[in-house]
Amino acid sequence: MEANSVIGTVNKKGQKIVDPEYLFFEAPRQQYFMTGSEVVREAIRRASVDISVAYPITPQSEAAAMVGDLYVEGYVGDYFRGESEFAVMSQCAGASFGGARVFTTTSGPGTLRAYENFPMWAGSRLPILINVMVRGINSPLNIQPDTLELGMILDTGMLIWHAETAQELFDYLLKGYIVAEEPDVHLPIAVVIDGFFVSHTKDMVMIPSADLALTPYNPYRSPVPCMDMEVPPVRMMRDPFVMKSNYISYATHASWQQEIRAAIERSRKHTIRLIGGLIEEENSDADILIVSSGTAVAQGREAIRLLAEEGIRVGIVKVKTLRPFPHEEIRQATKNAKLIFVPEFNVVGWMAREIKAVIPDNHRVIEGPHVAGGMTLPPEVIVEEIKKVLAGKKEVVHG
Amino acid sequence: MGKEKIKICEEFYDIMPPEYRELVDSSTYGKEGRGWKDVGVAKELIEEHSLCAGCPESIAFRYVLACLPNPEDTVMVGSTGCTSLVFPHVAVHNIHSLFGNQNAVASGLKRALAHRFPGKVKDVVVLAGDGATVDIGLDMTLQSWFRQEKFLTICFDNELYANTGGQESGLMQKGFVSKMAPAGKKFDKVRLPEIAEESGCHYVATLTVSKPNRVEKAIRQGVLIAREVGPTYIQLYTPCILEIGKQAMEGLQEMRDSEGPNERFAFKEYISEEAKAYLASLEKEKKPAAIPTQG
Numbered sequence: 184m185e186a187n188s189v190i191g192t193v194n195k196k197g198q199k200i201v202d203p204e205y206l207f208f209e210a211p212r213q214q215y216f217m218t219g220s221e222v223v224r225e226a227i228r229r230a231s232v233d234i235s236v237a238y239p240i241t242p243q244s245e246a247a248a249m250v251g252d253l254y255v256e257g258y259v260g261d262y263f264r265g266e267s268e269f270a271v272m273s274q275c276a277g278a279s280f281g282g283a284r285v286f287t288t289t290s291g292p293g294t295l296r297a298y299e300n301f302p303m304w305a306g307s308r309l310p311i312l313i314n315v316m317v318r319g320i321n322s323p324l325n326i327q328p329d330t331l332e333l334g335m336i337l338d339t340g341m342l343i344w345h346a347e348t349a350q351e352l353f354d355y356l357l358k359g360y361i362v363a364e365e366p367d368v369h370l371p372i373a374v375v376i377d378g379f380f381v382s383h384t385k386d387m388v389m390i391p392s393a394d395l396a397l398t399p400y401n402p403y404r405s406p407v408p409c410m411d412m413e414v415p416p417v418r419m420m421r422d423p424f425v426m427k428s429n430y431i432s433y434a435t436h437a438s439w440q441q442e443i444r445a446a447i448e449r450s451r452k453h454t455i456r457l458i459g460g461l462i463e464e465e466n467s468d469a470d471i472l473i474v475s476s477g478t479a480v481a482q483g484r485e486a487i488r489l490l491a492e493e494g495i496r497v498g499i500v501k502v503k504t505l506r507p508f509p510h511e512e513i514r515q516a517t518k519n520a521k522l523i524f525v526p527e528f529n530v531v532g533w534m535a536r537e538i539k540a541v542i543p544d545n546h547r548v549i550e551g552p553h554v555a556g557g558m559t560l561p562p563e564v565i566v567e568e569i570k571k572v573l574a575g576k577k578e579v580v581h582g
Numbered sequence: 583m584g585k586e587k588i589k590i591c592e593e594f595y596d597i598m599p600p601e602y603r604e605l606v607d608s609s610t611y612g613k614e615g616r617g618w619k620d621v622g623v624a625k626e627l628i629e630e631h632s633l634c635a636g637c638p639e640s641i642a643f644r645y646v647l648a649c650l651p652n653p654e655d656t657v658m659v660g661s662t663g664c665t666s667l668v669f670p671h672v673a674v675h676n677i678h679s680l681f682g683n684q685n686a687v688a689s690g691l692k693r694a695l696a697h698r699f700p701g702k703v704k705d706v707v708v709l710a711g712d713g714a715t716v717d718i719g720l721d722m723t724l725q726s727w728f729r730q731e732k733f734l735t736i737c738f739d740n741e742l743y744a745n746t747g748g749q750e751s752g753l754m755q756k757g758f759v760s761k762m763a764p765a766g767k768k769f770d771k772v773r774l775p776e777i778a779e780e781s782g783c784h785y786v787a788t789l790t791v792s793k794p795n796r797v798e799k800a801i802r803q804g805v806l807i808a809r810e811v812g813p814t815y816i817q818l819y820t821p822c823i824l825e826i827g828k829q830a831m832e833g834l835q836e837m838r839d840s841e842g843p844n845e846r847f848a849f850k851e852y853i854s855e856e857a858k859a860y861l862a863s864l865e866k867e868k869k870p871a872a873i874p875t876q877g
């Protein structure tokens with residue numbers, strides 16, 4: 184593969200291009216105490232990003248501006264502020280069509296303003312990496328962490344990984360490119376964090392040297408031609424897809440959409456290799472389980488500790504990838520559970536719905552507790568919910 | 583450069599589709615001074631089209647493709663609309679993504695190509711309808727000009743939303759009765775050429791496609807100035823004969839009727855001082871890329 188031929192060479196910034204697996208698993212790392220935004224900057228510094236487009240919206244503005252500093256320092260090839268998230272995501276598309284590795288960020292209302300672009304990215308097989316820092320969506324105006332927007336992008340055709348910690352954020356940003364750019368995947372990827380909780384708090388992170396960089400994107404490994412006129416400009420189709428009364432156009436659309444879903448599933452093997460599985464389990468043989476993603480998992484872990492002090496044993500399943508959704512893994516991990524609690528930072532409980540849709544006997548799922556609009560989810564609230572249900576005070580709805 | 587990227591190895595020559603072989607054998611990639619006179623003589627870069635019979639968009643498309651100075655290193659960006667039915671048949675790389683985002687896509691694309699191929703010419707040309715350019719995509723059209731993005735924007739102005747059945751558009755004439763303007767359009771045709779000038783375009787031309795020499799000159803100037811100086815804009819009248827009730831053979835006359843000195847498509851051209859200096863320098867150097875003298 185051509186990408187490999189650059190391993191060992193030095194880029195314009197004097198960084199050594201190394202084998203991704205070396206960067207991920209072997210390169211010596213040093214500990215830093217930094218905010219999530221700074222973690223984004225440090226990941227992108229090492230990510231051989233060609234183009235990044237930015238737009239301000241809390242809580243991602245800080246990280247997006249820091250990527251601008253990287254551009255000035257020469258770590259990112261080109262960078263500018265677009266005029267809206269819709270435009271930004273189309274600018275990212277153009278850059279990706281032209282063979283660039285692209286990075287962008289957004290949050291809440293920005294995610295929804297950009298929305299039409301996401302299925303287009305997937306349909307066009309553009310391996311853009313977008314860091315989504317979730318926040319509440321209007322109305323009323325809200326800037327606090329809330330995962331409602333995530334439930335809305337689940338079926339856009341993007342890969343979606345939900346990082347719980349700053350460390351996962353760092354690793355997912357780099358590993359995400361490698362998985363998304365695999366020829367048998369070649370899809371956009373959203374690396375998600377909970378706004379503020381991860382973006383604006385400081386955390387310990389292990390980071391390899393800034394003298395190392397990821398292998399650059401090789402657009403000629405794409406399953407569709409790169410739009411740079413370096414490969415023959417063949418007539419792409421006999422008739423445009425949109426021609427009416429044309430069986431081929433229906434069949435093409437349907438099969439291509441299926442292929443995108445199949446590509447999401449094909450990403451599993453690369454994902455498992457790089458992030459060690461789509462879920463993480465702790466004591467999943469317990470009768471009571473907490474299943475969720477992002478920082479809700481961190482709160483769940485605290486709740487488990489509090490409950491253990493009272494002699495109540497609870498296990499946890501952390502969902503790392505929302506797409507591909509780990510349906511079989513969740514089925515297995517929850518097979519002995521009698522009660523499955525799904526704490527969430529949104530008003531509708533979409534994660535509980537996702538889980539209910541893939542496991543047998545889904546009356547075992549308790550949708551909650553969930554909070555919204557930026558409320559915190561103290562472990563005590565999870566403890567209380569679990570105890571209430573155990574005491575039979577709260578009716579378990581049987582489905 | 584020319585055709586080296588598309589040539590076929592001998593062993594596979596006979597199994598390639600005939601239209602591809604024709605591209606290799608007689609298309610004008612890399613030909614110096616290519617232009618509209620190649621239409622009908624050399625293999626065109628448009629294979630066929632699925633527009634209405636006699637639609638002026640089709641001849642406009644053929645002229646544009648025949649006149650690109652550097653098709654072997656040009657990438658086009660389209661939008662949803664009647665033009666999107668043609669692009670799949672076009673033998674230069676082209677992108678269709680969404681309706682109205684063409685100038686945003688082109689901004690990212692041009693920057694990617696500039697970053698990946700420093701020192702090499704890679705032209706980007708946008709071609710979209712009036713609805714895409716002026717209504718739904720107006721912010722992205724203007725913002726790309728404000729940012730001085732280096733590509734040519736061509737608007738096929740048929741003064742309505744043709745592909746969805748003839749609704750009102752911002753470039754429609756005041757008073758015109760159409761779907762969604764049942765009592766006649768209440769405001770003036772948007773003056774995008776003037777707005778383009780104010781927004782930082784270095785070359786702006788308004789014309790019909792009735793005179794191919796003129797189209798050729800405009801397209802070449804538009805591409806070359808965009809490449810070296812900054813954004814350029816060309817608005818071409820390509821009447822939707824279907825929606826204005828004309829016959830297949832009446833498109834040309836409709837264009838002629840609309841380009842008289844006091845008509846809305848009277849030929850108009852604006853060239854910035856910077857662009858003029860650049861054109862003059864081209865003349866002086868007598869580069870192969872120089873502009874054909876008269877149109």
Ligand SMILES: Cc1ncc(C[n+]2csc(CCOP(=O)(O)OP(=O)(O)O)c2C)c(N)n1
Binds near residue numbers: 663745
């Ligand atoms: C977001 C979105 N809104 C609306 C449409 C429907 N639509 C498709 S083509 C079109 C009109 C195109 O008009 P114009 O740009 O003038 O091109 P023409 O067909 O006239 O050449 C519209 C409204 C769409 N495809 N996407």
Ligand code: SF4
Binds near residue numbers: 638740823
């Ligand atoms: S609908 Fe109008 S613009 Fe579209 S192809 Fe037909 S005549 Fe041309």
Ligand SMILES: [Mg+2]
Binds near residue numbers: 713739740741743744
């Ligand atoms: Mg139109």
